[in-house]
Amino acid sequence: MEDDEPSHEGFATETLDPALQKKHHDMLERLSARHQSLKSDSHDSSFSSSTLDSTSSFLSRFADSKRSVESRIAESRLASSSSADSSKVKSDLSDISLAIDNLEKLLAENSYFLPSYEVRSSLKAVSDLKQSLEILSGELIPKKKFSFKSKSSSRKPESKPAEIQKLNVISPPKLPVRDSPGFRNKHGETLVKSFKGSSIGEFTLSDLDSCQVKLMGTVNALFLHRLRNCSVYTGPVIGSILIDDVEDCVLVLASHQIRIHCARKSDFYLRVRSRPIVEDCNGVRFAPYCLDYEGIEEDLKTAGLEEETGNWANVDDFLWLRAVQSPNWSVLPEEDRVSSVSISGDGDY
């Protein structure tokens, strides 16, 4: 890579010279074109038999090292009761710390091919080990706080904390108030919006109760916040939909990415290019997208969402570590699904 890319060291920082901008832009395009042609190392690639192989060999190596760390922690705890000398204790502890670091490195190096659930549970295992070690060192070296990393202890900033705290007390300038486009604080209304021909980039639905919302056309980002007992029907979003705090709702949504936080007792009819995720949810059910309005085919195409990927059912629950189905979400049984929903721009305002 070095030899065919001009090094642009030296004109890095403040310069905004258009010629340089152009040069940067070209470089990015070149990079992009080249990698596009040999993109094969995607970390998202699903398992071939060879990665399955590596996954299981990773898992057994990981489990071995993990067990060895655990038993060393247990040994150290035992040994300490027979009053070992403190320098021995310290060196044991830092050995264990090193072993945990190595375990973490092993995980890091292999994470690109591991199924996400294995990554999550391994991360958790490492984190747990670190915690046990911290607890152990607290028990063994109660007075002086033991520091595993020589780096942090050797480079104490000259008592900056006090100053930092002072700065934090001074309240920061208030958020620039800007009314982003959206529907807010409504009760019992039908809210209709068409993005056709508008230059709206992001749109927000917030604090709605018992409303029916129809959004047609495409938009770049959509935010949903605090909805109760609402029906929401939207055309395709080129970017992501972020949902936070909804209850008793029916949502029919299409987007590149859909992230659902704090949803309860709600049904989602989705078309999505990547895997939808839920966090802090329960009683949420999923079904495929089923919206129709005049011109939707074209909008879906514009957004690159014309194809049904089946991802509506590939939900990842961030609070569920195990490989078995999360109890927080389910597939909506076919007999309970609404049939296709048709909306129109009547009553647009």
Add this chain to the structure above:
Amino acid sequence: MGLLSIIRKIKKKEKEMRILMVGLDNSGKTTIVLKINGEDTSVISPTLGFNIKTISYQKYTLNIWDVGGQKTIRSYWRNYFEQTDGLIWVVDSSDLRRLDDCKMELDNLLKEERLAGSSLLILANKQDIQGALTPEEIGKVLNLESMDKSRHWKIVGCSAYTGEGLLEGFDWLVQDIASRIYMLD
């Protein structure tokens, strides 16, 4: 003591930089890394753990750690602090509602002693979206001016979709790290 300084030495020789990329979920971290690496960005799922990308940049090798920002996994961020040369904080400039969260998480991060020596690049991402806050506005909200004077930092507006601003940001970061670490030899 022994090991750390040895690692440091090896890193110097290979001109390697370790870069930690964090920020709230949905801010665009993974999209940025793939874009800068010239990979396809059309299908990206939210990051459940982390991704590591090793890319050559100018004459350096960057090890970029892209760690997921969903609430549940923010507590794992601290597992990656050690040995960080450069910190990239990514902001979704169109997500006005969560700017408070964003500020709080950044403030917490900057209190972290293990990150005290790293250069900080703030990417005000999604500038392509109509209605996004400008980097200046983001800087004000995050109260960057009040940051500890010893910190090297810069805020740059960018779009992971168009690629605009990414190289400006990475150029600054790499130069800043280089001038701190390598040119001292």
